[in-house]
Amino acid sequence: MESQKEARILQEPVARPPGASRSQTPNAKERQEGGPVPAAAALGAEADDDSADRLWELPVEPAKRRPECSRCSRPQKVCLCPFLPAHPLHISTHLYIIQHPAEENKVLRTVPLLAACLPQDKCKVKIGRRFSEERDPELSTVCRKSGTLILYPGAEAANLEEFILDSPVYPSTIIIIDGTWSQAKDIFYKNSLFRHPKQVQLKTSISSQYVIRMQPTNRCLSTLECAAVALSILEKNNYIQEISGEDMLKITDAYWNNSHI
Numbered sequence: 001m002e003s004q005k006e007a008r009i010l011q012e013p014v015a016r017p018p019g020a021s022r023s024q025t026p027n028a029k030e031r032q033e034g035g036p037v038p039a040a041a042a043l044g045a046e047a048d049d050d051s052a053d054r055l056w057e058l059p060v061e062p063a064k065r066r067p068e069c070s071r072c073s074r075p076q077k078v079c080l081c082p083f084l085p086a087h088p089l090h091i092s093t094h095l096y097i098i099q100h101p102a103e104e105n106k107v108l109r110t111v112p113l114l115a116a117c118l119p120q121d122k123c124k125v126k127i128g129r130r131f132s133e134e135r136d137p138e139l140s141t142v143c144r145k146s147g148t149l150i151l152y153p154g155a156e157a158a159n160l161e162e163f164i165l166d167s168p169v170y171p172s173t174i175i176i177i178d179g180t181w182s183q184a185k186d187i188f189y190k191n192s193l194f195r196h197p198k199q200v201q202l203k204t205s206i207s208s209q210y211v212i213r214m215q216p217t218n219r220c221l222s223t224l225e226c227a228a229v230a231l232s233i234l235e236k237n238n239y240i241q242e243i244s245g246e247d248m249l250k251i252t253d254a255y256w257n258n259s260h261i
């Protein structure tokens with residue numbers, strides 16, 4: 001673990017020069033797509049987890065930020081709201097996003113866009129790497145409910161589409177982890193809470209324009225797309241998926257057209 005002084009280096013620039021990576025903490029290395037297993041996880045150092053969580057709570061944006069749109073959290077000059085549904089979509093499923101702290105400060109975040117598409121009471125974002133009964137009793141209760149699913153691929157995961165056909169309890173809640181593969185893996189396997197919900201995955205032929213252009217190495221679908229596909233299956237409403245698909249293309253075009261701003 002590096003010192004707090006070194007850690008504060010992380011809060012200065014939004015975009016760090018390549019050479020700055022030498023000063024990253026072990027946890028900051030998790031930001032790198034396709035990087036090694038997170039050092040903190042490899043060490044199994046629980047004591048480091050608390051300090052790591054505090055590190056991620058440090059602001060990484062400069063004090064003077066460009067004015068942001070209150071709905072999509074993008075700089076106002078490149079607001080993406082015209083590409084989002086005018087009103088929140090009506091859904092009955094509750095969505096919990098477990099967001100790795102590194103995702104919160106990424107320049108192009110998809111979770112605020114997702115939150116802007118859904119009713120506030122149906123989309124909750126929990127930021128952190130470690131969750132427990134004591135720290136988060138609400139999430140603990142959600143995880144133990146029989147109608148809760150967690151979206152994470154693997155041999156143990158059922159295909160969501162097939163699962164809901166036979167499920168005795170129709171799913172009311174789905175948990176999605178927002179992060180790179182290594183971050184999501186760390187969160188999924190290092191939190192025993194996430195053993196409780198039924199593990200499901202998406203077997204979909206949907207290709208991701210967003211992935212091709214934005215995430216070429218380390219993710220299958222963006223969190224926004226995962227949520228849209230999962231919700232469209234759970235809500236039996238292809239409109240959710242279609243509107244998200246269209247939006248993703250428009251959003252990525254708008255992003256690239258304005259990325260110099």
Ligand SMILES: [Zn+2]
Pocket residue numbers: 069070071072073074079080081082
């Ligand atoms: Zn906006």
